[in-house]
Amino acid sequence: MSLDEFGLIERIARRVPARADIVLGIGDDAALLQPSPEQQLAVTADTLNAGVHFPLETAAADLGWKALAVNLSDLAAMGATPVWCTLSLSLPEADAAWIDGFADGLFALADASGIALVGGDTTRGPLSVSITAMGRVPAAQALRRDGARPGDDVWISGCPGEAAGALRLWQQGRLDVRGVAADAGHERLRERLQRPTPRLALGRALRGLAHAAADVSDGLLADLGHIAARSGVAAVVQADAVPLSAALCGALGDAAAGDCALRGGDDYELCFTAAPARRAALQALAAHLALPLTRIGRIEAGEGVHCAGAPVAGPAHGYRHFAG
């Protein structure tokens, strides 16, 4: 079945809930939104292109979920509460079943996270999804990258590297990203690649606890490097303190698992810094959220990201980019 642009828009628009902060939703030249008084707006935009950011055979529902998840992860890293988003979807051809699948994935996460789709467009072109997400955060409470201070601990949520591990399995021909994997460990990695969970509750809870935060979508060392650069400090990572999941080590071996955890991208955990006085509060938060939070290093005077502890396998030049 082929649909024109208005048909596609209608098919998506009918799934958008009515809400008091949306004065006018999809269907006019622009949406009209009512910002909360006293709140600042956090705004981020991320694009996923077929064959570049996701395997061509990715299921429509997984793509809908992930395209929103990567944007929500940026809001999480700011400590923001998701509010509205726009969607620009380019498709080689309009296909009703594909659109419905895409919308299933997108709205499953949108509804769960409280973000409302308020506009956008559908156009003909190579498969590509651009989302701009807006969140709200109380003034002066956002988690920024530039607040890390010497003496801070460096923390990571969850077990980084699992999405990168799934991508390696797929590249090795050992994982079909479309269906449920028979191996439970492989399936865990596949879900982390295709259906990442943005750490929204963690981000909000870190307001007032963390000094700086970023998601690790570019890789743990790279994104910690952004925090160090913006804060004018150095970060020292204890490589053997970075938590590696049994699923990741089982699939790739310990050395490759460690490399994925430090350098792999496409993970949506939060890396953050906090004063040592916050350790008990953060461990209590981990228990409350049922999400591991692990101390993996410290912030020092200086610049760059440095690895201490057991060296991690992988090309040595991988470190050069992050050296101080």
Next chain:
Amino acid sequence: MSLDEFGLIERIARRVPARADIVLGIGDDAALLQPSPEQQLAVTADTLNAGVHFPLETAAADLGWKALAVNLSDLAAMGATPVWCTLSLSLPEADAAWIDGFADGLFALADASGIALVGGDTTRGPLSVSITAMGRVPAAQALRRDGARPGDDVWISGCPGEAAGALRLWQQGRLDVRGVAADAGHERLRERLQRPTPRLALGRALRGLAHAAADVSDGLLADLGHIAARSGVAAVVQADAVPLSAALCGALGDAAAGDCALRGGDDYELCFTAAPARRAALQALAAHLALPLTRIGRIEAGEGVHCAGAPVAGPAHGYRHFAG
């Protein structure tokens, strides 16, 4: 010269001005923005894909201008004042000269219109530009599509059809979209296609004067059809009242010119409805803005868009879509 993603972002970010309503600009997980109290937010998103929305040989600077212009036109049609935007740029390869040209065009219009680029991303992929633009508008003063009332006049700004005319000339091999055309009339059409002027001052001035408005990016009859549908009324267009520029008629002849004006897309004039009591005020506004405003029809009870007056050349089925 090849640039990595961070190099591209830096090349664009350095051209963004500092402003009090931007708490934190490009360089963190998200931008932090301070909305105006008492104002609503108008938000729109539009994508331009190479070969679909613009000729492949389009100059980088023209593409930068136009990608922003089509979004600003949507804000104009809401009566909104531009404030912030995000940019998602997909490029087959990173090229510093191309990026600088693109930024020249984008920032020429951004700076002139007061919109600040606050975030986005650059990714590898087929050439595509997605912009989400945000504007502010006082509560309950936005120009919507659903406010047209029987008895209203229908108005159009400027001379519609010139961009569509330029596209036809290009399709006929009679116009090079990259350079200044030797024929002054052709050059006027080329500028309208490549460097459209969003009618921002008109949109703001129409608050309180117009009952409904839309830009005519989908074509005059199509977008007037959206106003009629959303308002639950019929629109009757006096085809021979639609202003045709000498440049358009000279390039294509009167019949094709009329077809471009009624059905051509990619024009960024505003179509709006207003009570007959506003005629003098609107003519004064036209003089003040040095922008023609022309009465081309009326709103009636019923539904659909109907053409009266001299029939306009073109395939008859072009009307069917708009028939009541």
